[in-house]
Amino acid sequence: MTPAAHVSAAIEVLDDLAKRRRPAAEALKDWGLAHRFAGSKDRAAIASLVFDALRKRASAAFIMGSDAPRAIMLGALREARGLGVEAIAALCSGAGHAPALLSDDERYGLETASLDAAPDHVRGDYPEWLASRFEAAFGARATEEGAALASRAPVDLRVNILKCSREQALEKLAHLSPALTPLSPIGLRIDVGQGRGPALTAETAYVKGLVELQDEASQLAALLCAAAPGEQVLDLCAGGGGKTLALAAQMHNRGQIYAHDSDGRRLAPIHERLERAGARNVQVRAPRGKVDVLADLEARCDLVVIDAPCTGVGAWRRHPDAKWRLAPGALELRLKEQRELLAKASRFVKAGGRLVYVTCSVLRDENEEQIAAFLSANGDFTAPSAAAMAEQAGLPELARFASPHGPGIRLSPATSGTDGFYIAVLHRRGPIP
Structure with missing residues (x-):
């Protein structure tokens, strides 16, 4: 042709x-x-x-x-x-x-x-009904952020440190000319320009589990969880297992991760991915009818991660059609689901444990406002500063992405060169000595 x-x-x-x-x-x-x-x-x-x-x-x-x-x-x-x-x-x-x-x-x-x-939403290429929300999130930079979300995304890879170092992965993929991701210490980036991206799933490094496809923002979200070897971790919305795999690597296969999703079909790919990655400390807890498959984890987890279902606004670089199919009703549904998940997740966090809330959205409704409402209703949880979050994860430079609207860290194509992500860490107060 x-x-x-x-x-x-x-x-x-x-x-x-x-x-x-x-x-x-x-x-x-x-x-x-x-x-x-x-x-x-x-x-x-x-x-x-x-x-x-x-x-x-x-x-x-x-x-x-x-x-x-x-x-x-x-x-x-x-x-x-x-x-x-x-x-x-x-x-x-x-x-x-x-x-x-x-x-x-x-x-x-x-x-x-x-x-x-042209109006801001036209110059920024986002739906008109979201114009006020973009302005609330970004102020005078709304058009710039929208335009960045309308650009092409690079291909980001997470190096599986269970199997190799970043330097070794760089060598294995040298023919693709990867670069080091600027923020994630375990990431590689391949610039595809306007051309066709490489068939990464056919690469030996991928087949052998040395690397996984994962945007740098998603890598950083997992790193900000600061999962430690020996901890008990619940990934409440595990889906296909991207963050589960990242957490298993951080924990060096020590401790236990419970991977759950309300839709068992979304969990289906996780088994093959776990085997390929060599992750051995993950227990998949698929739903079983009306049985509470997580009942034994109540108040036992050091870390509970919510990779919340959201509008996906932050991932528009990868799914540009989604922004024109998104409707106000879908946002309202996601907000309801997020509130329910935060309430559900809190019962599994032990005293002194932490709850990490993650979205791939840039909307305040789904991010800071959800966290503010949760903290208001749950006085036993507190939110550390972005600087404390970043320091705890060993990534102090991420403090510069502190949200101006409340707790947590905000990432976006225009500010961090990543997909749009929001990450908030909440601590449950420990027992009084």
């Missing part, structure tokens, strides 16, 4: 997404099944165009004066790819499988339209 044909195919997929509210990955898969002549490189190129268009959907529609799929794709070629009008016109020749020729209005928009007078 030619580059012009890739653009036409991307417009088709965007049209499908406009008609059916569903994940982009599903639409791309269906397009591939219906067009089997397209090879893997063609499908990757089309997916890249679609995701770039979704990253820049608001600004692309603004400069083109239309939110039609073709307009968004043409605008994204300028806003995301940096193409000039003549380069875009060359792709729109109307010949063969190329898009139709540019209209006079399209050419005029591509040549002259500016975002200077």
